Amino acid sequence: MALEHAILVSLLERPGSGYELSRRFERSIGYFWTATHQQIYRVLKRMESDGWIDVREVPQQARPDKKEYSVAARGRAALSEWLHEPIEPESVRHDLAVKIRGAAFDDPSALIREVERHHRAHTDRLAHYLAGERRDFTGPDAPATPDAGQQLQHVVLRGGIAYERMTLDWLDDVLATLRRLGATPPSADSAP
Amino acid sequence: MALEHAILVSLLERPGSGYELSRRFERSIGYFWTATHQQIYRVLKRMESDGWIDVREVPQQARPDKKEYSVAARGRAALSEWLHEPIEPESVRHDLAVKIRGAAFDDPSALIREVERHHRAHTDRLAHYLAGERRDFTGPDAPATPDAGQQLQHVVLRGGIAYERMTLDWLDDVLATLRRLGATPPSADSAP
DNA sequence: CTTGTTTATGCAACGAGTTGCATAGAAGGA
DNA sequence: TCCTTCTATGCAACTCGTTGCATAAACAAG
Missing domain, CATH: 1.10.10.10 (Winged helix-like DNA-binding domain superfamily/Winged helix DNA-binding domain)
Incomplete structure (x- = not known):
C-alpha cells in the first residue's frame, strides 16, 4: 500500500x-x-x-x-x-466502462445523460488543471527557473491534463456511439 | 460497489x-x-x-x-x-505519479529504469489491444454489421487504446524530465 | 438565539480487497 | 517417478477503505 x-x-x-x-x-x-x-x-x-x-x-x-x-x-x-521498489499494480476501477458494456443488455440511450454528466465533470477538471498550470508553471507569476520539485509537479500535472483531454475525446466517441445505437432499433432486447 | x-x-x-x-x-x-x-x-x-x-x-x-x-x-x-443510478467516484490510485513527486526528495534519475519498465508494459498492452481490435472489430474476420453489444465493446476498447497511447506519450515526457534533472546538479539534497 | 458552516479530531462497525494456504485430478516433461 | 502446470474451488486471517456518528470551538446569517 x-x-x-x-x-x-x-x-x-x-x-x-x-x-x-x-x-x-x-x-x-x-x-x-x-x-x-x-x-x-x-x-x-x-x-x-x-x-x-x-x-x-x-x-x-x-x-x-x-x-x-x-x-x-x-x-x-x-x-x-x-x-x-518496483511497482506493478496500477489497479483500475472504471465503472463507466462496465456500464457501457452493460448497456448492451439494457437501453443504451439511457446512458447518454450519464455520459454527458461525466463529460461536464471532466471539462471542469481540465479547466481547473489548466488554471493551476498557468498559475504555477506557465503564467507570468511562475518561477523562471523551476527547481526539481516544481518540474516534477509540473510533469505530473501535464499527465493529468493529457488524461482529461484524452477522456473528453473518448467520451465524445462514446456519445456518438450511444446516439447511433439509439437512432437504430435495438436488436434482441425487451426494450420498448 | x-x-x-x-x-x-x-x-x-x-x-x-x-x-x-x-x-x-x-x-x-x-x-x-x-x-x-x-x-x-x-x-x-x-x-x-x-x-x-x-x-x-x-x-x-x-x-x-x-x-x-x-x-x-x-x-x-x-x-x-x-x-x-448515477456514478461519481472514478477513484484513481496512480502510484507512479506519487513516486514522481516523491522523487524530488530523493534521486530523480533512480526512477528512470522504473519509468522505462512501465513504458514497456504499456507498449505491450497497446499492442495487445490493437491485436484484439483487429481480430474482433476491424480485421477481415470481423462482423460487417456489428450489433449493439459489439459496438459498445469496441468503443470501450477504443478507450483503452487511447489511454495507452496517451500514457506512452506522457511517460516519454516524464523520462525527458527525469533525464534533464539528472543532467543538471541537484538543488538541495543529500544526493552524491 | 438558534441554525448552519468551517476547522479540527476521532471511534465503531462494516464491507471490500489481499495474501496465504489447502485440496484434487489430469497432463506433460525431466 | 517426481515435479510442475493447468483447471477448478474454497477457507481463514488480515488489511484497507467507507459510512455513520460524535465532539467541540468559533463565526456568520437569519
Whole structure:
C-alpha cells in the first residue's frame, strides 16, 4: 500500500495537520490518490507510532488547536526505500466502462445523460488543471527557473491534463456511439 | 460497489464458471476492473443466494467438474437498476505519479529504469489491444454489421487504446524530465 | 438565539480487497 | 517417478477503505 507514501510526499512538500492533508487529498494530490479524513487520521497515528513523522501541537486562535505533522528521518528513509521498489499494480476501477458494456443488455440511450454528466465533470477538471498550470508553471507569476520539485509537479500535472483531454475525446466517441445505437432499433432486447 | 455488476455484465456476454470469470478478469474486462479469484468466488456465492444468478453443474472429462453460472431475471433487474443510478467516484490510485513527486526528495534519475519498465508494459498492452481490435472489430474476420453489444465493446476498447497511447506519450515526457534533472546538479539534497 | 458552516479530531462497525494456504485430478516433461 | 502446470474451488486471517456518528470551538446569517 501507498497511502503512507502519498502522505509522506505531501508532508515533505509542506508540513500540515490531518485536516489540511484531507483537504489536499480533495485537490492536488487527490487527483491521483484518494483518501478520506478517517483513513488519514488512522494512518497518521500509525506513522507517528512508527517514528516516520513528528508531531507539534499548534495552538490557534479563532479555531481549534491542531497537530502539525512533519516527516522524520525514519519516514524519509521509508519513502526512499519505497521509491526504489518496483511497482506493478496500477489497479483500475472504471465503472463507466462496465456500464457501457452493460448497456448492451439494457437501453443504451439511457446512458447518454450519464455520459454527458461525466463529460461536464471532466471539462471542469481540465479547466481547473489548466488554471493551476498557468498559475504555477506557465503564467507570468511562475518561477523562471523551476527547481526539481516544481518540474516534477509540473510533469505530473501535464499527465493529468493529457488524461482529461484524452477522456473528453473518448467520451465524445462514446456519445456518438450511444446516439447511433439509439437512432437504430435495438436488436434482441425487451426494450420498448 | 460494482464487482457484482461487472460479473453480471461478463456473465451476460457469456455464461461461465468462477474460474473462467477469474481468467476474464485477467484479460478483457480486467483492463478496467480487477478482481482475484477469491473475491469472485465469494461474490458468486452471495449473488447465487440472492437469486441474481443460476448455477448448473457441468461434469467434464480430463478436468474437474465446474459450476456454470448464468444471469437470472433478478440479476438482470439489479443490473438495470445500477445502470440507471448515477456514478461519481472514478477513484484513481496512480502510484507512479506519487513516486514522481516523491522523487524530488530523493534521486530523480533512480526512477528512470522504473519509468522505462512501465513504458514497456504499456507498449505491450497497446499492442495487445490493437491485436484484439483487429481480430474482433476491424480485421477481415470481423462482423460487417456489428450489433449493439459489439459496438459498445469496441468503443470501450477504443478507450483503452487511447489511454495507452496517451500514457506512452506522457511517460516519454516524464523520462525527458527525469533525464534533464539528472543532467543538471541537484538543488538541495543529500544526493552524491 | 438558534441554525448552519468551517476547522479540527476521532471511534465503531462494516464491507471490500489481499495474501496465504489447502485440496484434487489430469497432463506433460525431466 | 517426481515435479510442475493447468483447471477448478474454497477457507481463514488480515488489511484497507467507507459510512455513520460524535465532539467541540468559533463565526456568520437569519
